Amino acid sequence: MSVFSFRTGLLSPKFEAKLFAVIFTLLWFIVPISGVTGPAYAQERSIADHVREVGIPFSELSDLDRLIDRAGDHRLVLLGEASHGTSEYYSWRAGISKRLMEEKGFDFVIVEGDWPLAFRVNLHVKHLEQDPKDSREALSSFTRWPEWMWRNEEILELISWMHHYNEDRPEWQRAGFYGLDVYAYEQGIRDVLDFLREADGAAADRAERLYGCFSRHPDMNSYLQSVHSSRQHCGDELEEVHGLLEENKEQYMASDSTGFVNVLQSSRMIVFAERHIRGNLEQGPQSWNHRADHFYDAAARLLEQYGENARGIVWAHNTHIGDARATDMRNAGMKNIGQIAREEMGEDHVYAIGFGTYRGEVFAGRQWQGSRELMTVPEAIPGSYEEQIQQAGIPKVLLMFDNPDDHEPLLEPRGNRAIGVVYQPEQDAQQNYVETVMPVRYDAFMFFEETGALDPLD
Numbered sequence: 001m002s003v004f005s006f007r008t009g010l011l012s013p014k015f016e017a018k019l020f021a022v023i024f025t026l027l028w029f030i031v032p033i034s035g036v037t038g039p040a041y042a043q044e045r046s047i048a049d050h051v052r053e054v055g056i057p058f059s060e061l062s063d064l065d066r067l068i069d070r071a072g073d074h075r076l077v078l079l080g081e082a083s084h085g086t087s088e089y090y091s092w093r094a095g096i097s098k099r100l101m102e103e104k105g106f107d108f109v110i111v112e113g114d115w116p117l118a119f120r121v122n123l124h125v126k127h128l129e130q131d132p133k134d135s136r137e138a139l140s141s142f143t144r145w146p147e148w149m150w151r152n153e154e155i156l157e158l159i160s161w162m163h164h165y166n167e168d169r170p171e172w173q174r175a176g177f178y179g180l181d182v183y184a185y186e187q188g189i190r191d192v193l194d195f196l197r198e199a200d201g202a203a204a205d206r207a208e209r210l211y212g213c214f215s216r217h218p219d220m221n222s223y224l225q226s227v228h229s230s231r232q233h234c235g236d237e238l239e240e241v242h243g244l245l246e247e248n249k250e251q252y253m254a255s256d257s258t259g260f261v262n263v264l265q266s267s268r269m270i271v272f273a274e275r276h277i278r279g280n281l282e283q284g285p286q287s288w289n290h291r292a293d294h295f296y297d298a299a300a301r302l303l304e305q306y307g308e309n310a311r312g313i314v315w316a317h318n319t320h321i322g323d324a325r326a327t328d329m330r331n332a333g334m335k336n337i338g339q340i341a342r343e344e345m346g347e348d349h350v351y352a353i354g355f356g357t358y359r360g361e362v363f364a365g366r367q368w369q370g371s372r373e374l375m376t377v378p379e380a381i382p383g384s385y386e387e388q389i390q391q392a393g394i395p396k397v398l399l400m401f402d403n404p405d406d407h408e409p410l411l412e413p414r415g416n417r418a419i420g421v422v423y424q425p426e427q428d429a430q431q432n433y434v435e436t437v438m439p440v441r442y443d444a445f446m447f448f449e450e451t452g453a454l455d456p457l458d
Contacts, residue, residue: 050409051392051399058396058446061095067353067398067444068096072104074351076299076341078314078321080442082356083377083419084112084146085363088451089355090154096353097313098161101175107306108176109162110299111315113150115269116187117141118179119262125162126174128258135160139457144184146421148363148372153455178302180295180316180337185273188266189215192241195263199255203244210237214270220277228281238274242267265301269294285334295320295337296344318354319418319434326441327416327434338441354442356417358390360451364423374453377419381429384415385438386447395449404439413437 058064071077077100081089100106111118122128124138132138135156142150159177166174189211196204213234217223227233245252245264252260272294279287295316303310314321316337323338324330341350360377380386389397401407415433424431438445 046409047388048391048393050407051389051394051397054407055389055392055394055397055399057394058398061099064096064099064398067400068099068103070400070402071096071351071353071444072100072106075303075311075345075349076314076351077106077312078316078338078341078350078352080316080318080321080352080354082318082354082417083362083364083423084149084317084421085372085419085454086357086360086451087154087454088357088448090152090454091157092355092446093315094154094158094161097158097315098165100311100313101162101165104311106175106311106313108178108302108310109158109313109315110178110180110302111150112181112295112317112320113142113179114144114181114184114187115179115298116184116191116262116266117144118150118177119266121159122177123258125159125177126166126171127163128171135163136457145369146365146372147458148454148456149421151457153457156457176302178298180298180314182269182273182276182291182294185270186215188263188270188273191266192245192263192270195252195256195259199252200248203248207241207244210241211270213237214274220280223277224281227278233274233278235271235274235278238267238271242271261305265298268297268301272297285332288334292320292334292336292340296340299337299341300344317418317420318356318416321352322354322416322436322441323352326437328413328436329434351443352441354416354438354445355448356386356389356445357448357451358386359449361453362419362423362451363453363456364419364421366422366424368422370422372456375423375425377451378425378428380417381415381433384417384433385410385436385445386417388414389447390449394447397447398444399438399447400444401439401442407439410438411440416441 056063056066079093079096081093083089097109120132120141121138124132124135138159139151139156162175162177193204193208193211196207214223214237217226245267249260249264272290275290276287276294279290299312299314303312314337319329320336321338322336323342324334324336325339329336338352357377359379362375362377363372364375365372380390404411413435416436416438417432418434419432
């Protein structure tokens with residue numbers, strides 16, 4: 001089949017147009033036209049020149065007016081990061097989030113933190129009865145490793161601002177703060193049972209029996225060993241608890257609407273957490289994808305809860321918010337919220353902004369559950385997006401990809417740095433780059449030549 005008529009019906013027209021631009025560029029590299037290897041020449045001469053030509057230098061939030069106007073037209077704005085321990089990513093995402101809430105009427109921020117723990121912060125920022133009175137105290141709920149991701153000065157400043165922003169607003173207009181992740185499922189189970197003991201004793205007894213299938217295991221490994229040996233899992237029992245809450249929604253909302261919003265989503269989070277854990281027994285990307293499904297589910301349900309015209313902001317790693325179909329994640333069968341949101345909501349309703357750095361410092365651990373260390377982020381590897389953009393000589397630059405065809409020099413797949421909570425800087429070149437087509441993966445990209453580490457609260 002000719003590449004020039006490759007419509008599949010599986011992708012949206014907009015995404016197929018983007019993909020076509022990438023394929024055309026790759027063919028242009030492979031097949032000389034009239035004896036001239038034009039694109040190779042164009043790429044060699046123009047990546048830095050292209051960034052100088054179309055990039056928007058920034059040093060203050062006011063320099064991002066065009067980005068705010070463009071992103072503000074969407075229902076869901078996805079704000080990425082290239083690490084979980086970099087100050088600039090947090091402070092600039094906070095600044096963008098404030099402007100979207102204040103100027104464009106966005107309703108909530110939902111972050112790559114656990115739902116039950118973030119909901120306690122939500123009580124604070126929305127001035128609800130149970131709220132902690134102090135923003136620092138509100139963040140003390142984030143006790144699970146890596147604590148520095150949310151217990152830091154950058155988040156404290158955002159939470160304090162949201163608390164003040166909501167102060168004189170009607171309750172239904174107050175902006176909320178929530179979590180996407182699945183790892184605090186034990187706290188979620190406690191919250192569900194505590195709520196039901198107050199609202200419906202018989203339902204609480206039933207839920208406790210059903211949850212016992214899962215909660216009797218002291219940790220993830222114990223549960224996996226049980227499933228592996230018995231070939232039986234607890235997924236049906238966990239879904240039954242969620243169904244019980246859904247069936248009695250009217251009664252429970254009347255009893256405690258705020259508490260019910262928390263435990264209803266907690267019960268869904270527990271379902272996805274079990275799937276995510278159990279996915280580790282399967283070959284392939286299932287574990288990752290179940291977590292990605294919850295990321296989207298949590299954001300989509302909040303949009304539904306806030307109403308027809310609701311709009312939200314997602315904070316998560318670039319590997320989550322940048323469309324997986326424009327990376328080598330696609331080859332591994334992995335999806336993410338960036339892909340799912342575009343597919344489910346339509347690309348015109350989703351705006352993804354990636355973040356990256358050329359060099360700097362970062363907080364991370366050398367192993368899972370390891371101690372927090374201040375690490376040096378080495379200069380980006382030759383040929384990566386970060387190295388190529390750095391050559392333009394602009395310390396902070398914003399690239400906006402309204403039309404990927406306008407960014408031909410950036411359409412060749414290349415590495416895009418991705419640092420996790422576990423990081424070995426000496427292995428950066430081998431382990432920390434995702435093959436990417438940047439103008440298709442993101443709608444915009446914010447580049448920092450040099451970044452610093454977060455400022456933890458403790």
